[in-house]
Amino acid sequence: MPNENPPLLEIKDLSVKFSRYGQGLSQQELEVISNLSVRVKAGQVLAVIGSSGSGKSLLAHAILGILPSNAISSGQMIYRGEELTQPRKMELRGREIALVPQSVSYLDPLMKVGEQVKGLFGSEEARRRVFQKYALQPEAADMYPFHLSGGMARRVLVATAVISEARLIIADEPTPGLHPSIAQEMVRHLRELADQGRAVMLITHELDLAFRIADQIAVFYGGTTVELASVEDFRQGPHALRHPYSRALWAALPENGFQPLPGFQPYAGQLPPGCLFAPRCPQKTGECLDYVAMRELKGGMVRCCHAS
Numbered sequence: 001m002p003n004e005n006p007p008l009l010e011i012k013d014l015s016v017k018f019s020r021y022g023q024g025l026s027q028q029e030l031e032v033i034s035n036l037s038v039r040v041k042a043g044q045v046l047a048v049i050g051s052s053g054s055g056k057s058l059l060a061h062a063i064l065g066i067l068p069s070n071a072i073s074s075g076q077m078i079y080r081g082e083e084l085t086q087p088r089k090m091e092l093r094g095r096e097i098a099l100v101p102q103s104v105s106y107l108d109p110l111m112k113v114g115e116q117v118k119g120l121f122g123s124e125e126a127r128r129r130v131f132q133k134y135a136l137q138p139e140a141a142d143m144y145p146f147h148l149s150g151g152m153a154r155r156v157l158v159a160t161a162v163i164s165e166a167r168l169i170i171a172d173e174p175t176p177g178l179h180p181s182i183a184q185e186m187v188r189h190l191r192e193l194a195d196q197g198r199a200v201m202l203i204t205h206e207l208d209l210a211f212r213i214a215d216q217i218a219v220f221y222g223g224t225t226v227e228l229a230s231v232e233d234f235r236q237g238p239h240a241l242r243h244p245y246s247r248a249l250w251a252a253l254p255e256n257g258f259q260p261l262p263g264f265q266p267y268a269g270q271l272p273p274g275c276l277f278a279p280r281c282p283q284k285t286g287e288c289l290d291y292v293a294m295r296e297l298k299g300g301m302v303r304c305c306h307a308s
């Protein structure tokens with residue numbers, strides 16, 4: 001039933017461009033995200049997967065309203081049934097929508113760790129609980145970020161996001177650099193947060209991580225979404241998947257024979273016409289050189305004119 005559990009956040013046709021100066025001080029625009037659509041529901045983990053440079057972090061920053069000042073974005077973001085405007089993003093940031101950023105450079109170097117984790121809305125008691133959960137020693141509360149090891153700093157970032165009562169938690173590649181047992185605990189905790197009714201967007205380039213905790217998987221390629229599928233579709237394999245790139249990701253997994261996909265993801269500014277995957281796609285035809293829209297298919301979404 002389409003209206004059952006509507007998305008907490010729905011993004012339709014998001015595009016992000018950066019304006020920059022070219023030769024002779026002429027202004028140029030570089031489109032890095034184009035026509036990207038995703039949706040995430042309360043009680044679910046949406047994994048956003050894609051290789052480096054596919055637009056995952058920019059999507060997170062666009063939702064939070066923290067894109068750089070030379071970024072121009074367009075498209076629609078609907079959060080709890082209302083347009084997510086820039087003033088609303090600022091109001092909800094850290095309160096209803098929390099980010100675990102990809103880089104530890106997001107920690108304030110001049111503020112003690114305990115204060116940062118508590119943030120504007122957390123209590124001392126909640127701070128102690130998350131410290132315990134993420135194996136942070138009580139003494140760490142009085143340290144500054146430069147005192148922390150890389151792994152500790154990452155755990156502090158996660159603690160900062162999960163202490164809030166946020167309905168939507170966006171975790172941007174939260175596990176690299178962590179001890180495997182802490183990484184597993186973190187992933188389990190993100191799942192638990194979803195089971196408690198929050199919505200979690202887990203950004204990762206690791207498909208096997210997505211398999212472990214996600215309900216839905218959004219596949220990014222060259223700054224756009226090419227498929228939105230259930231994790232079950234990915235478990236079933238190629239016949240249940242809608243897009244040739246998703247099938248290639250599946251085939252590249254070690255358990256499926258490690259079959260590499262020749263070629264490279266295109267760079268922003270050098271995108272091919274029509275389907276961005278066409279230069280690597282074994283099924284391309286002349287039709288694929290026209291614009292290909294994202295469409296609903298078999299309970300998911302796909303951007304491929306030949307998917308059926």
Ligand SMILES: Nc1ncnc2c1ncn2[C@@H]1O[C@H](COP(=O)(O)OP(=O)(O)O)[C@@H](O)[C@H]1O
Nearest residue numbers: 018032051052053054055056057058059068268
């Ligand atoms: N401030 C910026 N100015 C220009 N291009 C940018 C900027 N930030 C990111 N990009 C470009 O946007 C694309 C997507 O970046 P990003 O979202 O960080 O990728 P991902 O997180 O998937 O690795 C990349 O090609 C990157 O070079």
Ligand code: SF4
Nearest residue numbers: 275278281288304305
């Ligand atoms: S639209 Fe064409 S080129 Fe693109 S993925 Fe589908 S078949 Fe391949």
Ligand SMILES: [Mg+2]
Nearest residue numbers: 056057058102
């Ligand atoms: Mg990133």
